Amino acid sequence: MKRITVFVAALLLTALQVFAEGWQAKWISRAHCASGTNTWVAFRKSVDLASVPEKLDAKIAADSKYWLWINGEMVVTDGGLKRGPEPGSGYYDTVDIAPYLTNGTNWIAILVNYFGKNGFSHQNSGTVALLFEAVGNGVSIISDESWDACEHFAYGIASGKQTNYRLSESNVRYDARLFDNNWEKGGSKKMGSAFEIGVKPGNAPLGKLIPRPIPMWKNHGLRNYESVRRSGDTLICTLPYNAQFSPYMELNAQEGKTIRLVTDHDIVGGEKCVSGEYITTNGSQVYEHLPWMNGQYMYYIVPEGVEISKVQFRETSYDTEFSGYFRCDDEILNSYWQKAQRTLLVCMRDTYMDCPDRERAQWWGDEVHELTEAFYALSPSSRALARKGMLEMCSWAKPDGAMYAPVPCSNWYRELAQQSLASVGWFGFHNYWFYSGDSSVIPEVYPAVHKYLHECWQIDADDLPTERTKGWNWADAGEGIDRPALLHPWYYLALKGEQALAQQLDKMDDVGQDEGMMDRLRESYNRLYWDGDCYRTPGYEGPADDRVQAMAVVAGLASPDKYPAIAKILDSRWNAETYMMRYVIDAYFIMGMPEKAISRMKAYALRVMKDDYSTLWEHLDHKNSSNHAWSGHGIIHMGQRIAGIEPTKPAFREFSIKPQMGSLKHVEAGLETSFGMIEVTLDRKGKRINATISVPEGTNAVYTDSRGRKETLPAGKHRITL
Numbered sequence: 001m002k003r004i005t006v007f008v009a010a011l012l013l014t015a016l017q018v019f020a021e022g023w024q025a026k027w028i029s030r031a032h033c034a035s036g037t038n039t040w041v042a043f044r045k046s047v048d049l050a051s052v053p054e055k056l057d058a059k060i061a062a063d064s065k066y067w068l069w070i071n072g073e074m075v076v077t078d079g080g081l082k083r084g085p086e087p088g089s090g091y092y093d094t095v096d097i098a099p100y101l102t103n104g105t106n107w108i109a110i111l112v113n114y115f116g117k118n119g120f121s122h123q124n125s126g127t128v129a130l131l132f133e134a135v136g137n138g139v140s141i142i143s144d145e146s147w148d149a150c151e152h153f154a155y156g157i158a159s160g161k162q163t164n165y166r167l168s169e170s171n172v173r174y175d176a177r178l179f180d181n182n183w184e185k186g187g188s189k190k191m192g193s194a195f196e197i198g199v200k201p202g203n204a205p206l207g208k209l210i211p212r213p214i215p216m217w218k219n220h221g222l223r224n225y226e227s228v229r230r231s232g233d234t235l236i237c238t239l240p241y242n243a244q245f246s247p248y249m250e251l252n253a254q255e256g257k258t259i260r261l262v263t264d265h266d267i268v269g270g271e272k273c274v275s276g277e278y279i280t281t282n283g284s285q286v287y288e289h290l291p292w293m294n295g296q297y298m299y300y301i302v303p304e305g306v307e308i309s310k311v312q313f314r315e316t317s318y319d320t321e322f323s324g325y326f327r328c329d330d331e332i333l334n335s336y337w338q339k340a341q342r343t344l345l346v347c348m349r350d351t352y353m354d355c356p357d358r359e360r361a362q363w364w365g366d367e368v369h370e371l372t373e374a375f376y377a378l379s380p381s382s383r384a385l386a387r388k389g390m391l392e393m394c395s396w397a398k399p400d401g402a403m404y405a406p407v408p409c410s411n412w413y414r415e416l417a418q419q420s421l422a423s424v425g426w427f428g429f430h431n432y433w434f435y436s437g438d439s440s441v442i443p444e445v446y447p448a449v450h451k452y453l454h455e456c457w458q459i460d461a462d463d464l465p466t467e468r469t470k471g472w473n474w475a476d477a478g479e480g481i482d483r484p485a486l487l488h489p490w491y492y493l494a495l496k497g498e499q500a501l502a503q504q505l506d507k508m509d510d511v512g513q514d515e516g517m518m519d520r521l522r523e524s525y526n527r528l529y530w531d532g533d534c535y536r537t538p539g540y541e542g543p544a545d546d547r548v549q550a551m552a553v554v555a556g557l558a559s560p561d562k563y564p565a566i567a568k569i570l571d572s573r574w575n576a577e578t579y580m581m582r583y584v585i586d587a588y589f590i591m592g593m594p595e596k597a598i599s600r601m602k603a604y605a606l607r608v609m610k611d612d613y614s615t616l617w618e619h620l621d622h623k624n625s626s627n628h629a630w631s632g633h634g635i636i637h638m639g640q641r642i643a644g645i646e647p648t649k650p651a652f653r654e655f656s657i658k659p660q661m662g663s664l665k666h667v668e669a670g671l672e673t674s675f676g677m678i679e680v681t682l683d684r685k686g687k688r689i690n691a692t693i694s695v696p697e698g699t700n701a702v703y704t705d706s707r708g709r710k711e712t713l714p715a716g717k718h719r720i721t722l
Contacts, residue, residue: 023059023201023209025133025142030149031195035128037116038170040155042183043130044148044191045108045141052101053137061092061131061201061209064115064122064168067290070100071107072185077219077246077316078292081212082122082168082350084408085388086395089207090125093216097134108132108141109184111152113291118410119168120361121351125205129197148191154179158277159258165411166359169274172291176281177255213391214384215319217349222248222312225298235300235311241614242296242346242627243315244356248288249300250310253280257303263295263357265626271358280306292316294346294356294627296614318348321379323672326638329665333598333638336605340632341377343615344370347629351392352385354406355618355625361406362389365419365579368428369630375435376639376671383436390429390441394448401451404471415471418490424449425494430501437651437674442501449498450510457491462528463520465491475547477577477619482545484537488525489551492518496555525557534569546573547580550587563591571596578608578619582633589641594660597641601634643669643680648702652678657693657703657713659722675699682722689722 030041060066060079068076081091097108114128132143158171180187202208225237239245247261261276276289302308322345326337347353351362352370371386396407403424404415422428429445432438458466467473467487475481499514529535534544535552549566552558558566566587576584581604588597607620608631618628640646644659652673661667661684670679676696683690688706694717695701701713703722713720 023131023133024135024140025059025131025201026144027129027131027197027199027201027206028143028145028147028149028194029128029130029197030151030192033128033151033195035114035116035126038155038157038172039114039116039128040152041112041114041128041130042150042152042191043110043112043132043143043194044183044186045146046186047106047108047141049101049103049106049139051103053098053139055096056098056101056134056136056139058095058097058132058134058141059092060095060110060133061090061129061206062110062112063090063125063127063129063206065113065291066130067111068095069107069109069184070097071102073100075100076216077290077314078217081214082408083125084123084396085210085392086208087123087408088204090209091212092131092209093212095216107184107186111184111290113155115168115170117168117170120166120359120406120409120412121353122168123408123410124168125207127197127199127205129206131201131209143194145194145196147194149194150191152179158275160275161272163274164271164358166271166361167274169291169360171275171277172289173277173279174287174289175279176285176287177279213388215381217316218319220315220317222314224312228311233302233304235302235308237298237300237311237313239296239298239313241342242294243313244292244294244317244346244349245298245313245315246289246292247276247298247300248286248312248314249278249308250284250286251280251306251308252284253282253306255280255282257306259303259306260299260301261289261293262299262301263293264297264299265295265357267297267299273357288314317345318382318385320345320348320374320382322377323379323670323677324375324377324635324639325668325670326376326635326643327668328638328642330602332602332605333634336601336609336632336634337638339609339614339616340373340629340635343627343632344373344377344629344635346615346627348382348385351406352389352629354630355628357625357627359406361409362392363416363419364389364393364405364423364428365416366628366630367405368419368422368431369579369582369633369636372427372431372435373629373632373635376645377635379672380436380674383432383438386432387436387438387441390432390445393423394445397448397452401448401456402471403448403452403456415468416474417468417471418475418487420452421487421490421494424452425490425497426500427493428497430497433501433504434650435647435652437653439504439650442504446498446501446505446507449501453491453494453498454513459517462524463517464488464524464528476580478575478580480542480545480573480575482537482540482542482548485529485535485540485545485548486551488521488529489548489555489557492521492525492555492557495521522557525552526559530562533565543573543575544569545575546570546584547576550576550580550584553587553590554583560591567591567593567596570600578617578628578631582630582636585634585637586641589637589660592660594641594662597637597660598662598664601637605634639669639671643667643682645669645671645678645680651675652699654700654702657691657701657722659689659691661689670694673699691720691722693718693720
């Protein structure tokens with residue numbers, strides 16, 4: 001039955017791809033358009049309808065982003081996804097446009113922003129392009145040479161220092177003197193004709209098109225800032241939290257005045273982030289800066305001769321909900337949860353990002369944390385972003401099988417070996433499948449995973465993987481890194497993850513191969529690296545690395561008799577930075593030391609939080625990004641360890657309740673599964689915990705009673721004593 005399910009999923013994927021290439025529409029651009037960096041092209045079509053269908057799906061693709069208006073109403077903002085489901089390919093959106101159409105004449109207007117350069121999250125095609133197709137119910141609207149088109153010359157590159165090389169986006173200028181602001185409503189400005197590029201959908205340079213695998217963005221509408229104050233020539237506007245947004249303003253001005261638009265990231269950051277500028281026309285005017293920024297503070301730098309009467313912002317975000325929650329009697333943990341949850345959301349858009357300001361890149365060291373955080377913090381719609389990232393990582397593997405990140409990318413090719421192992425391993429690909437229950441992704445990623453682990457990696461005479469030195473040998477920030485001793489647990493966990501995937505595919509030979517390699521690695525690692533007091537690489541003369549000790553526990557390489565010695569190292573060392581701290585804290589929980597785990601988590605939380613920021617810092621010293629979701633891994637500890645909710649069968653069809661509250665007296669936690677909400681309330685009195693547990697229909701909960709016996713709870717609400 002398992003093989004049948006996999007086969008059907010593969011057929012479905014193939015059918016979707018075939019359908020994606022069966023376009024009637026033509027790729028169009030503007031004749032003689034230079035396709036330079038940060039080019040903007042306006043497209044428009046007048047359509048007469050005798051009647052409006054109940055539903056009319058439009059398929060839309062562009063290089064690079066687009067905005068859609070129908071009859072003057074904005075329907076899609078920041079449409080499309082950055083290019084690169086695989087090298088040379090792109091995505092397309094599907095949008096039901098029927099609700100926006102009327103009987104009679106309709107104006108369809110699309111503004112395309114062509115990035116015109118590569119970045120850490122986008123592969124440039126070299127061509128400004130639009131593809132639009134809405135066919136059905138007696139209606140046929142397709143992009144071809146009958147469309148109006150012209151370059152939107154009001155848009156250009158803002159003056160000053162430009163965005164850093166990681167970003168495919170540019171700083172955008174809008175000069176209100178240079179274009180008809182009513183063009184999308186069928187305004188008076190004459191436009192030229194569109195130009196059919198002559199490239200069929202599916203062919204280079206625009207390549208194969210894949211259906212958008214994640215939701216369209218949630219548009220929160222225009223909102224007021226929390227506060228607005230003036231300091232000299234600058235309006236300083238406070239958002240309710242660090243968000244992805246577009247600034248808006250209403251003003252009266254003389255023409256030719258330049259208003260700069262920047263966020264706190266641009267003001268205090270080291271690397272140049274996106275910013276904008278607006279050049280005024282005469283009189284009253286309204287402007288919304290379409291490309292999204294992010295930040296908690298927005299600065300309008302206003303010259304003399306300009307009177308701004310109103311400022312607002314439009315938040316857009318990945319379409320998910322904060323359905324998971326955690327509350328307890330410790331306010332540090334409560335604040336940390338809230339800021340971690342907010343940081344996770346602001347690091348989600350086209351991909352999971354390391355940060356939304358200076359990079360917007362899908363580094364997989366970050367994504368391993370983020371995808372599991374999402375299961376405890378967000379609604380199930382968030383899962384699609386992790387699945388997208390898994391498929392992209394495998395599709396971009398090098399010819400020799402090496403896996404690297406970030407992808408999609410065209411100006412970075414270096415493998416971070418330890419992050420790649422984490423990605424394809426137990427906490428990465430395995431956790432996505434096991435927590436979501438989405439087995440359809442396994443046959444799509446497994447061949448790349450197997451090739452990476454068994455063809456790229458060399459195993460030495462002691463059955464241990466040798467370091468890969470061609471990429472970036474990064475393991476964590478901070479000092480005192482014993483890299484070889486840290487590498488082997490990651491490889492062990494990668495084998496463990498692959499073994500679980502192979503089991504699902506009935507690849508029993510691979511299961512046996514992984515099992516044998518894990519047994520030999522475990523024996524060699526303990527024989528060669530354990531010196532009686534700690535794990536260390538032979539010849540490594542520095543102090544014992546706390547990361548190494550933690551990973552030996554987390555991977556299952558360290559036997560329980562070694563726990564007291566390992567705990568002494570963890571108690572006396574703090575070399576792990578924000579990335580690896582997750583595993584130090586988890587090691588304490590695994591060793592049955594929740595007090596120490598919670599104490600370390602609180603001390604860590606205080607170092608990545610700042611009172612005036614709603615999101616978490618990348619590093620313990622508050623350097624670089626102030627919104628780095630890998631720093632929010634405490635979400636996992638609070639849900640999985642403190643509240644004790646952990647799946648024991650895929651998709652939480654069965655889950656354990658095994659809280660480790662330490663000295664906490666009260667905990668409330670909940671997470672949303674495909675079956676509904678799992679919720680627990682825990683009150684500790686002495687050594688006993690009074691628990692209320694809500695078990696969704698279709699699932700079971702398993703807990704261990706005071707006599708050590710496992711008990712199963714069916715669907716419903718239960719009150720028990722642990």
